[in-house]
Amino acid sequence: MLKVEAFQVAEQINIKSFRAEFTGEPYLATNYEVFYVLEHGKYLYVLNYGVVVFVDHSEIEKSDLIRFLKNFCERPVREDFKEDLLVEVNSQKKLTFNYTSLIVPEINEHAVRVIMLNTAQSVALETYESLGDDILEGTKRFAEELEKAGKVKISPKNLLRFIGRTINVKNSIIDNLYVFNSPDVVWESEYLSKLDHGLREMFDINTRFRALDYELRVVQDNxxxxTDLLQNRESTRLEWIVIGLIFVEVLNLIFGKIFGSGH
Structure with a gap:
Protein backbone atom coordinates (compact mmCIF):
# COMPACT_ATOMS: atom_id res chain seq x y z
CA MET A 1 0.00 0.00 0.00
CA LEU A 2 1.40 3.38 -1.05
CA LYS A 3 0.35 6.55 0.76
CA VAL A 4 0.33 9.60 -1.53
CA GLU A 5 0.05 13.06 0.05
CA ALA A 6 0.05 16.35 -1.84
CA PHE A 7 0.42 19.76 -0.16
CA GLN A 8 0.06 23.25 -1.60
CA VAL A 9 2.76 25.18 0.25
CA ALA A 10 3.05 28.33 -1.89
CA GLU A 11 1.96 29.95 -5.13
CA GLN A 12 5.39 29.32 -6.67
CA ILE A 13 8.48 27.21 -5.95
CA ASN A 14 11.83 27.98 -7.56
CA ILE A 15 12.65 24.52 -8.93
CA LYS A 16 16.14 25.43 -10.14
CA SER A 17 17.23 26.72 -6.73
CA PHE A 18 15.65 23.78 -4.93
CA ARG A 19 17.45 21.25 -7.14
CA ALA A 20 20.77 22.97 -6.53
CA GLU A 21 20.39 22.71 -2.75
CA PHE A 22 18.60 19.37 -2.38
CA THR A 23 20.82 16.31 -1.99
CA GLY A 24 19.71 13.64 -4.44
CA GLU A 25 19.76 12.90 -8.13
CA PRO A 26 16.37 13.52 -9.78
CA TYR A 27 14.74 10.78 -11.83
CA LEU A 28 13.12 13.46 -13.97
CA ALA A 29 13.63 17.22 -13.96
CA THR A 30 12.56 20.26 -15.96
CA ASN A 31 12.26 23.95 -15.16
CA TYR A 32 8.74 23.24 -13.92
CA GLU A 33 9.04 19.99 -11.95
CA VAL A 34 11.47 17.61 -10.30
CA PHE A 35 10.73 13.96 -9.47
CA TYR A 36 12.88 11.89 -7.12
CA VAL A 37 12.98 8.13 -6.60
CA LEU A 38 14.34 7.79 -3.08
CA GLU A 39 15.41 4.85 -0.92
CA HIS A 40 13.00 2.40 0.75
CA GLY A 41 10.25 2.88 -1.82
CA LYS A 42 9.81 6.60 -1.17
CA TYR A 43 9.14 9.23 -3.83
CA LEU A 44 9.23 13.02 -3.87
CA TYR A 45 7.67 15.29 -6.48
CA VAL A 46 8.04 19.08 -6.41
CA LEU A 47 6.18 21.27 -8.90
CA ASN A 48 6.79 24.94 -9.56
CA TYR A 49 3.14 25.91 -9.00
CA GLY A 50 3.74 25.45 -5.28
CA VAL A 51 2.87 21.79 -4.72
CA VAL A 52 4.97 19.05 -3.13
CA VAL A 53 3.89 15.39 -3.21
CA PHE A 54 5.18 12.63 -0.93
CA VAL A 55 4.89 8.86 -1.14
CA ASP A 56 5.41 6.91 2.09
CA HIS A 57 7.21 9.61 4.06
CA SER A 58 6.97 9.86 7.84
CA GLU A 59 5.48 12.91 9.52
CA ILE A 60 8.94 14.09 10.57
CA GLU A 61 10.32 13.66 7.04
CA LYS A 62 7.42 15.60 5.55
CA SER A 63 7.77 18.42 8.06
CA ASP A 64 11.53 18.68 7.49
CA LEU A 65 11.16 18.70 3.71
CA ILE A 66 8.39 21.30 3.75
CA ARG A 67 10.45 23.47 6.08
CA PHE A 68 13.40 23.16 3.68
CA LEU A 69 11.16 23.87 0.67
CA LYS A 70 9.98 27.16 2.16
CA ASN A 71 13.44 28.58 1.45
CA PHE A 72 12.54 28.45 -2.24
CA CYS A 73 8.88 29.49 -2.05
CA GLU A 74 7.22 32.66 -3.26
CA ARG A 75 3.97 33.85 -1.65
CA PRO A 76 3.42 30.99 0.84
CA VAL A 77 -0.13 29.66 1.16
CA ARG A 78 -1.64 30.27 4.59
CA GLU A 79 -4.50 27.78 4.43
CA ASP A 80 -4.00 24.02 4.57
CA PHE A 81 -4.61 22.55 1.13
CA LYS A 82 -3.95 18.82 1.06
CA GLU A 83 -4.97 15.79 -1.03
CA ASP A 84 -4.53 12.17 0.11
CA LEU A 85 -4.65 8.96 -1.89
CA LEU A 86 -4.04 5.33 -0.93
CA VAL A 87 -2.70 3.07 -3.67
CA GLU A 88 -2.97 -0.71 -3.34
CA VAL A 89 -0.65 -2.73 -5.58
CA ASN A 90 -2.19 -6.13 -6.35
CA SER A 91 -1.33 -8.11 -9.47
CA GLN A 92 -4.44 -10.25 -8.96
CA LYS A 93 -6.80 -7.30 -9.35
CA LYS A 94 -7.62 -4.96 -12.21
CA LEU A 95 -7.20 -1.20 -12.29
CA THR A 96 -9.88 0.17 -9.93
CA PHE A 97 -10.67 3.74 -8.92
CA ASN A 98 -12.44 4.58 -5.68
CA TYR A 99 -13.17 7.87 -3.92
CA THR A 100 -9.93 8.16 -1.94
CA SER A 101 -8.08 5.04 -3.01
CA LEU A 102 -6.80 3.23 -6.06
CA ILE A 103 -5.95 -0.37 -6.96
CA VAL A 104 -3.24 -0.96 -9.57
CA PRO A 105 -2.13 -4.35 -10.91
CA GLU A 106 1.42 -3.10 -11.46
CA ILE A 107 3.57 -0.19 -10.43
CA ASN A 108 6.73 1.49 -11.69
CA GLU A 109 8.33 4.94 -11.60
CA HIS A 110 6.21 6.24 -14.48
CA ALA A 111 2.98 5.03 -12.90
CA VAL A 112 3.93 6.55 -9.56
CA ARG A 113 4.67 9.87 -11.27
CA VAL A 114 1.29 9.86 -13.05
CA ILE A 115 -0.46 9.17 -9.74
CA MET A 116 1.48 11.88 -7.91
CA LEU A 117 0.96 14.40 -10.70
CA ASN A 118 -2.83 13.94 -10.73
CA THR A 119 -2.91 14.25 -6.95
CA ALA A 120 -0.88 17.47 -7.26
CA GLN A 121 -3.27 18.82 -9.89
CA SER A 122 -6.23 18.12 -7.63
CA VAL A 123 -4.81 20.02 -4.67
CA ALA A 124 -3.74 22.88 -6.98
CA LEU A 125 -7.30 23.04 -8.29
CA GLU A 126 -8.60 23.22 -4.74
CA THR A 127 -6.31 26.18 -4.10
CA TYR A 128 -7.34 27.94 -7.30
CA GLU A 129 -11.01 27.26 -6.55
CA SER A 130 -10.59 28.96 -3.16
CA LEU A 131 -8.83 31.96 -4.74
CA GLY A 132 -11.47 32.14 -7.47
CA ASP A 133 -14.29 32.03 -4.91
CA ASP A 134 -12.68 34.88 -2.96
CA ILE A 135 -12.37 37.26 -5.89
CA LEU A 136 -15.81 36.30 -7.23
CA GLU A 137 -17.34 37.00 -3.82
CA GLY A 138 -15.64 40.40 -3.83
CA THR A 139 -17.03 41.31 -7.24
CA LYS A 140 -20.50 40.10 -6.16
CA ARG A 141 -20.48 42.46 -3.18
CA PHE A 142 -19.74 45.41 -5.46
CA ALA A 143 -22.42 44.26 -7.93
CA GLU A 144 -25.03 44.05 -5.16
CA GLU A 145 -24.05 47.50 -3.94
CA LEU A 146 -24.36 48.83 -7.47
CA GLU A 147 -27.84 47.29 -7.77
CA LYS A 148 -29.08 48.72 -4.46
CA ALA A 149 -27.44 52.14 -4.41
CA GLY A 150 -26.85 52.78 -8.11
CA LYS A 151 -23.17 53.31 -7.43
CA VAL A 152 -20.17 51.65 -5.83
CA LYS A 153 -19.35 53.31 -2.52
CA ILE A 154 -15.61 52.88 -2.57
CA SER A 155 -12.76 55.28 -3.13
CA PRO A 156 -10.95 55.14 -6.49
CA LYS A 157 -7.75 54.09 -4.67
CA ASN A 158 -9.41 51.16 -2.88
CA LEU A 159 -11.24 50.13 -6.05
CA LEU A 160 -7.96 50.14 -7.98
CA ARG A 161 -6.34 48.07 -5.21
CA PHE A 162 -9.16 45.52 -5.42
CA ILE A 163 -8.90 45.39 -9.21
CA GLY A 164 -5.11 44.95 -8.94
CA ARG A 165 -5.44 42.13 -6.40
CA THR A 166 -8.08 40.41 -8.53
CA ILE A 167 -5.97 40.67 -11.68
CA ASN A 168 -2.94 39.24 -9.83
CA VAL A 169 -4.94 36.26 -8.56
CA LYS A 170 -6.49 35.72 -11.98
CA ASN A 171 -3.08 35.87 -13.68
CA SER A 172 -1.61 33.48 -11.12
CA ILE A 173 -4.29 30.93 -11.98
CA ILE A 174 -3.98 31.42 -15.74
CA ASP A 175 -0.16 31.20 -15.63
CA ASN A 176 -0.48 27.69 -14.18
CA LEU A 177 -3.29 26.34 -16.33
CA TYR A 178 -0.80 23.99 -17.99
CA VAL A 179 -0.76 21.96 -14.76
CA PHE A 180 -3.95 20.30 -15.91
CA ASN A 181 -2.29 18.74 -18.95
CA SER A 182 -1.35 15.07 -18.96
CA PRO A 183 2.36 14.19 -19.05
CA ASP A 184 3.80 13.04 -22.38
CA VAL A 185 4.57 9.57 -21.01
CA VAL A 186 0.86 8.63 -20.90
CA TRP A 187 0.71 8.69 -24.72
CA GLU A 188 3.41 6.04 -24.88
CA SER A 189 1.62 3.39 -22.81
CA GLU A 190 -1.97 2.14 -22.88
CA TYR A 191 -1.77 1.25 -19.18
CA LEU A 192 -0.50 4.71 -18.19
CA SER A 193 -3.14 6.31 -20.40
CA LYS A 194 -5.91 4.38 -18.62
CA LEU A 195 -4.37 5.21 -15.25
CA ASP A 196 -4.18 8.92 -16.07
CA HIS A 197 -7.71 9.02 -17.52
CA GLY A 198 -9.17 7.20 -14.51
CA LEU A 199 -7.43 9.51 -12.04
CA ARG A 200 -8.63 12.61 -13.86
CA GLU A 201 -12.19 11.29 -13.62
CA MET A 202 -11.76 10.27 -9.98
CA PHE A 203 -10.49 13.73 -9.00
CA ASP A 204 -13.03 15.35 -11.36
CA ILE A 205 -10.20 17.40 -12.88
CA ASN A 206 -11.89 18.36 -16.16
CA THR A 207 -15.25 19.36 -14.63
CA ARG A 208 -13.60 21.41 -11.89
CA PHE A 209 -11.34 23.06 -14.46
CA ARG A 210 -14.31 24.07 -16.64
CA ALA A 211 -16.14 25.47 -13.59
CA LEU A 212 -13.06 27.48 -12.62
CA ASP A 213 -12.65 28.74 -16.18
CA TYR A 214 -16.28 29.91 -16.20
CA GLU A 215 -15.80 31.61 -12.83
CA LEU A 216 -12.77 33.47 -14.19
CA ARG A 217 -14.79 34.66 -17.18
CA VAL A 218 -17.45 36.07 -14.83
CA VAL A 219 -14.72 37.82 -12.83
CA GLN A 220 -13.27 39.22 -16.06
CA ASP A 221 -16.66 40.65 -17.05
CA ASN A 222 -17.10 42.21 -13.62
CA THR A 227 -12.98 49.60 -14.61
CA ASP A 228 -15.51 51.39 -16.82
CA LEU A 229 -17.27 52.73 -13.73
CA LEU A 230 -13.99 54.02 -12.36
CA GLN A 231 -13.12 55.69 -15.67
CA ASN A 232 -16.58 57.27 -15.88
CA ARG A 233 -16.30 58.49 -12.28
CA GLU A 234 -12.91 60.04 -12.98
CA SER A 235 -14.17 61.56 -16.25
CA THR A 236 -17.14 63.09 -14.43
CA ARG A 237 -14.87 64.44 -11.70
CA LEU A 238 -12.57 66.01 -14.30
CA GLU A 239 -15.54 67.49 -16.13
CA TRP A 240 -16.72 69.19 -12.92
CA ILE A 241 -13.21 70.48 -12.29
CA VAL A 242 -13.11 71.95 -15.80
CA ILE A 243 -16.58 73.47 -15.32
CA GLY A 244 -15.44 74.95 -12.01
CA LEU A 245 -12.32 76.45 -13.60
CA ILE A 246 -14.36 77.92 -16.44
CA PHE A 247 -16.83 79.37 -13.91
CA VAL A 248 -13.97 80.95 -11.94
CA GLU A 249 -12.51 82.35 -15.15
CA VAL A 250 -15.91 83.82 -16.13
CA LEU A 251 -16.25 85.41 -12.69
CA ASN A 252 -12.76 86.88 -13.00
CA LEU A 253 -13.68 88.28 -16.40
CA ILE A 254 -16.96 89.79 -15.12
CA PHE A 255 -15.38 91.33 -12.04
CA GLY A 256 -12.51 92.56 -14.14
CA LYS A 257 -14.88 94.43 -16.44
CA ILE A 258 -16.91 95.82 -13.52
CA PHE A 259 -13.93 97.10 -11.63
CA GLY A 260 -12.19 98.11 -14.84
CA SER A 261 -15.15 100.24 -15.94
CA GLY A 262 -15.30 101.83 -12.46
CA HIS A 263 -11.86 103.30 -13.03
Whole structure:
Protein backbone atom coordinates (compact mmCIF):
# COMPACT_ATOMS: atom_id res chain seq x y z
CA MET A 1 0.00 0.00 0.00
CA LEU A 2 1.40 3.38 -1.05
CA LYS A 3 0.35 6.55 0.76
CA VAL A 4 0.33 9.60 -1.53
CA GLU A 5 0.05 13.06 0.05
CA ALA A 6 0.05 16.35 -1.84
CA PHE A 7 0.42 19.76 -0.16
CA GLN A 8 0.06 23.25 -1.60
CA VAL A 9 2.76 25.18 0.25
CA ALA A 10 3.05 28.33 -1.89
CA GLU A 11 1.96 29.95 -5.13
CA GLN A 12 5.39 29.32 -6.67
CA ILE A 13 8.48 27.21 -5.95
CA ASN A 14 11.83 27.98 -7.56
CA ILE A 15 12.65 24.52 -8.93
CA LYS A 16 16.14 25.43 -10.14
CA SER A 17 17.23 26.72 -6.73
CA PHE A 18 15.65 23.78 -4.93
CA ARG A 19 17.45 21.25 -7.14
CA ALA A 20 20.77 22.97 -6.53
CA GLU A 21 20.39 22.71 -2.75
CA PHE A 22 18.60 19.37 -2.38
CA THR A 23 20.82 16.31 -1.99
CA GLY A 24 19.71 13.64 -4.44
CA GLU A 25 19.76 12.90 -8.13
CA PRO A 26 16.37 13.52 -9.78
CA TYR A 27 14.74 10.78 -11.83
CA LEU A 28 13.12 13.46 -13.97
CA ALA A 29 13.63 17.22 -13.96
CA THR A 30 12.56 20.26 -15.96
CA ASN A 31 12.26 23.95 -15.16
CA TYR A 32 8.74 23.24 -13.92
CA GLU A 33 9.04 19.99 -11.95
CA VAL A 34 11.47 17.61 -10.30
CA PHE A 35 10.73 13.96 -9.47
CA TYR A 36 12.88 11.89 -7.12
CA VAL A 37 12.98 8.13 -6.60
CA LEU A 38 14.34 7.79 -3.08
CA GLU A 39 15.41 4.85 -0.92
CA HIS A 40 13.00 2.40 0.75
CA GLY A 41 10.25 2.88 -1.82
CA LYS A 42 9.81 6.60 -1.17
CA TYR A 43 9.14 9.23 -3.83
CA LEU A 44 9.23 13.02 -3.87
CA TYR A 45 7.67 15.29 -6.48
CA VAL A 46 8.04 19.08 -6.41
CA LEU A 47 6.18 21.27 -8.90
CA ASN A 48 6.79 24.94 -9.56
CA TYR A 49 3.14 25.91 -9.00
CA GLY A 50 3.74 25.45 -5.28
CA VAL A 51 2.87 21.79 -4.72
CA VAL A 52 4.97 19.05 -3.13
CA VAL A 53 3.89 15.39 -3.21
CA PHE A 54 5.18 12.63 -0.93
CA VAL A 55 4.89 8.86 -1.14
CA ASP A 56 5.41 6.91 2.09
CA HIS A 57 7.21 9.61 4.06
CA SER A 58 6.97 9.86 7.84
CA GLU A 59 5.48 12.91 9.52
CA ILE A 60 8.94 14.09 10.57
CA GLU A 61 10.32 13.66 7.04
CA LYS A 62 7.42 15.60 5.55
CA SER A 63 7.77 18.42 8.06
CA ASP A 64 11.53 18.68 7.49
CA LEU A 65 11.16 18.70 3.71
CA ILE A 66 8.39 21.30 3.75
CA ARG A 67 10.45 23.47 6.08
CA PHE A 68 13.40 23.16 3.68
CA LEU A 69 11.16 23.87 0.67
CA LYS A 70 9.98 27.16 2.16
CA ASN A 71 13.44 28.58 1.45
CA PHE A 72 12.54 28.45 -2.24
CA CYS A 73 8.88 29.49 -2.05
CA GLU A 74 7.22 32.66 -3.26
CA ARG A 75 3.97 33.85 -1.65
CA PRO A 76 3.42 30.99 0.84
CA VAL A 77 -0.13 29.66 1.16
CA ARG A 78 -1.64 30.27 4.59
CA GLU A 79 -4.50 27.78 4.43
CA ASP A 80 -4.00 24.02 4.57
CA PHE A 81 -4.61 22.55 1.13
CA LYS A 82 -3.95 18.82 1.06
CA GLU A 83 -4.97 15.79 -1.03
CA ASP A 84 -4.53 12.17 0.11
CA LEU A 85 -4.65 8.96 -1.89
CA LEU A 86 -4.04 5.33 -0.93
CA VAL A 87 -2.70 3.07 -3.67
CA GLU A 88 -2.97 -0.71 -3.34
CA VAL A 89 -0.65 -2.73 -5.58
CA ASN A 90 -2.19 -6.13 -6.35
CA SER A 91 -1.33 -8.11 -9.47
CA GLN A 92 -4.44 -10.25 -8.96
CA LYS A 93 -6.80 -7.30 -9.35
CA LYS A 94 -7.62 -4.96 -12.21
CA LEU A 95 -7.20 -1.20 -12.29
CA THR A 96 -9.88 0.17 -9.93
CA PHE A 97 -10.67 3.74 -8.92
CA ASN A 98 -12.44 4.58 -5.68
CA TYR A 99 -13.17 7.87 -3.92
CA THR A 100 -9.93 8.16 -1.94
CA SER A 101 -8.08 5.04 -3.01
CA LEU A 102 -6.80 3.23 -6.06
CA ILE A 103 -5.95 -0.37 -6.96
CA VAL A 104 -3.24 -0.96 -9.57
CA PRO A 105 -2.13 -4.35 -10.91
CA GLU A 106 1.42 -3.10 -11.46
CA ILE A 107 3.57 -0.19 -10.43
CA ASN A 108 6.73 1.49 -11.69
CA GLU A 109 8.33 4.94 -11.60
CA HIS A 110 6.21 6.24 -14.48
CA ALA A 111 2.98 5.03 -12.90
CA VAL A 112 3.93 6.55 -9.56
CA ARG A 113 4.67 9.87 -11.27
CA VAL A 114 1.29 9.86 -13.05
CA ILE A 115 -0.46 9.17 -9.74
CA MET A 116 1.48 11.88 -7.91
CA LEU A 117 0.96 14.40 -10.70
CA ASN A 118 -2.83 13.94 -10.73
CA THR A 119 -2.91 14.25 -6.95
CA ALA A 120 -0.88 17.47 -7.26
CA GLN A 121 -3.27 18.82 -9.89
CA SER A 122 -6.23 18.12 -7.63
CA VAL A 123 -4.81 20.02 -4.67
CA ALA A 124 -3.74 22.88 -6.98
CA LEU A 125 -7.30 23.04 -8.29
CA GLU A 126 -8.60 23.22 -4.74
CA THR A 127 -6.31 26.18 -4.10
CA TYR A 128 -7.34 27.94 -7.30
CA GLU A 129 -11.01 27.26 -6.55
CA SER A 130 -10.59 28.96 -3.16
CA LEU A 131 -8.83 31.96 -4.74
CA GLY A 132 -11.47 32.14 -7.47
CA ASP A 133 -14.29 32.03 -4.91
CA ASP A 134 -12.68 34.88 -2.96
CA ILE A 135 -12.37 37.26 -5.89
CA LEU A 136 -15.81 36.30 -7.23
CA GLU A 137 -17.34 37.00 -3.82
CA GLY A 138 -15.64 40.40 -3.83
CA THR A 139 -17.03 41.31 -7.24
CA LYS A 140 -20.50 40.10 -6.16
CA ARG A 141 -20.48 42.46 -3.18
CA PHE A 142 -19.74 45.41 -5.46
CA ALA A 143 -22.42 44.26 -7.93
CA GLU A 144 -25.03 44.05 -5.16
CA GLU A 145 -24.05 47.50 -3.94
CA LEU A 146 -24.36 48.83 -7.47
CA GLU A 147 -27.84 47.29 -7.77
CA LYS A 148 -29.08 48.72 -4.46
CA ALA A 149 -27.44 52.14 -4.41
CA GLY A 150 -26.85 52.78 -8.11
CA LYS A 151 -23.17 53.31 -7.43
CA VAL A 152 -20.17 51.65 -5.83
CA LYS A 153 -19.35 53.31 -2.52
CA ILE A 154 -15.61 52.88 -2.57
CA SER A 155 -12.76 55.28 -3.13
CA PRO A 156 -10.95 55.14 -6.49
CA LYS A 157 -7.75 54.09 -4.67
CA ASN A 158 -9.41 51.16 -2.88
CA LEU A 159 -11.24 50.13 -6.05
CA LEU A 160 -7.96 50.14 -7.98
CA ARG A 161 -6.34 48.07 -5.21
CA PHE A 162 -9.16 45.52 -5.42
CA ILE A 163 -8.90 45.39 -9.21
CA GLY A 164 -5.11 44.95 -8.94
CA ARG A 165 -5.44 42.13 -6.40
CA THR A 166 -8.08 40.41 -8.53
CA ILE A 167 -5.97 40.67 -11.68
CA ASN A 168 -2.94 39.24 -9.83
CA VAL A 169 -4.94 36.26 -8.56
CA LYS A 170 -6.49 35.72 -11.98
CA ASN A 171 -3.08 35.87 -13.68
CA SER A 172 -1.61 33.48 -11.12
CA ILE A 173 -4.29 30.93 -11.98
CA ILE A 174 -3.98 31.42 -15.74
CA ASP A 175 -0.16 31.20 -15.63
CA ASN A 176 -0.48 27.69 -14.18
CA LEU A 177 -3.29 26.34 -16.33
CA TYR A 178 -0.80 23.99 -17.99
CA VAL A 179 -0.76 21.96 -14.76
CA PHE A 180 -3.95 20.30 -15.91
CA ASN A 181 -2.29 18.74 -18.95
CA SER A 182 -1.35 15.07 -18.96
CA PRO A 183 2.36 14.19 -19.05
CA ASP A 184 3.80 13.04 -22.38
CA VAL A 185 4.57 9.57 -21.01
CA VAL A 186 0.86 8.63 -20.90
CA TRP A 187 0.71 8.69 -24.72
CA GLU A 188 3.41 6.04 -24.88
CA SER A 189 1.62 3.39 -22.81
CA GLU A 190 -1.97 2.14 -22.88
CA TYR A 191 -1.77 1.25 -19.18
CA LEU A 192 -0.50 4.71 -18.19
CA SER A 193 -3.14 6.31 -20.40
CA LYS A 194 -5.91 4.38 -18.62
CA LEU A 195 -4.37 5.21 -15.25
CA ASP A 196 -4.18 8.92 -16.07
CA HIS A 197 -7.71 9.02 -17.52
CA GLY A 198 -9.17 7.20 -14.51
CA LEU A 199 -7.43 9.51 -12.04
CA ARG A 200 -8.63 12.61 -13.86
CA GLU A 201 -12.19 11.29 -13.62
CA MET A 202 -11.76 10.27 -9.98
CA PHE A 203 -10.49 13.73 -9.00
CA ASP A 204 -13.03 15.35 -11.36
CA ILE A 205 -10.20 17.40 -12.88
CA ASN A 206 -11.89 18.36 -16.16
CA THR A 207 -15.25 19.36 -14.63
CA ARG A 208 -13.60 21.41 -11.89
CA PHE A 209 -11.34 23.06 -14.46
CA ARG A 210 -14.31 24.07 -16.64
CA ALA A 211 -16.14 25.47 -13.59
CA LEU A 212 -13.06 27.48 -12.62
CA ASP A 213 -12.65 28.74 -16.18
CA TYR A 214 -16.28 29.91 -16.20
CA GLU A 215 -15.80 31.61 -12.83
CA LEU A 216 -12.77 33.47 -14.19
CA ARG A 217 -14.79 34.66 -17.18
CA VAL A 218 -17.45 36.07 -14.83
CA VAL A 219 -14.72 37.82 -12.83
CA GLN A 220 -13.27 39.22 -16.06
CA ASP A 221 -16.66 40.65 -17.05
CA ASN A 222 -17.10 42.21 -13.62
CA UNK A 223 -13.60 43.70 -13.71
CA UNK A 224 -14.33 45.34 -17.05
CA UNK A 225 -17.54 46.81 -15.60
CA UNK A 226 -15.81 48.19 -12.50
CA THR A 227 -12.98 49.60 -14.61
CA ASP A 228 -15.51 51.39 -16.82
CA LEU A 229 -17.27 52.73 -13.73
CA LEU A 230 -13.99 54.02 -12.36
CA GLN A 231 -13.12 55.69 -15.67
CA ASN A 232 -16.58 57.27 -15.88
CA ARG A 233 -16.30 58.49 -12.28
CA GLU A 234 -12.91 60.04 -12.98
CA SER A 235 -14.17 61.56 -16.25
CA THR A 236 -17.14 63.09 -14.43
CA ARG A 237 -14.87 64.44 -11.70
CA LEU A 238 -12.57 66.01 -14.30
CA GLU A 239 -15.54 67.49 -16.13
CA TRP A 240 -16.72 69.19 -12.92
CA ILE A 241 -13.21 70.48 -12.29
CA VAL A 242 -13.11 71.95 -15.80
CA ILE A 243 -16.58 73.47 -15.32
CA GLY A 244 -15.44 74.95 -12.01
CA LEU A 245 -12.32 76.45 -13.60
CA ILE A 246 -14.36 77.92 -16.44
CA PHE A 247 -16.83 79.37 -13.91
CA VAL A 248 -13.97 80.95 -11.94
CA GLU A 249 -12.51 82.35 -15.15
CA VAL A 250 -15.91 83.82 -16.13
CA LEU A 251 -16.25 85.41 -12.69
CA ASN A 252 -12.76 86.88 -13.00
CA LEU A 253 -13.68 88.28 -16.40
CA ILE A 254 -16.96 89.79 -15.12
CA PHE A 255 -15.38 91.33 -12.04
CA GLY A 256 -12.51 92.56 -14.14
CA LYS A 257 -14.88 94.43 -16.44
CA ILE A 258 -16.91 95.82 -13.52
CA PHE A 259 -13.93 97.10 -11.63
CA GLY A 260 -12.19 98.11 -14.84
CA SER A 261 -15.15 100.24 -15.94
CA GLY A 262 -15.30 101.83 -12.46
CA HIS A 263 -11.86 103.30 -13.03
Missing amino acids: LELF
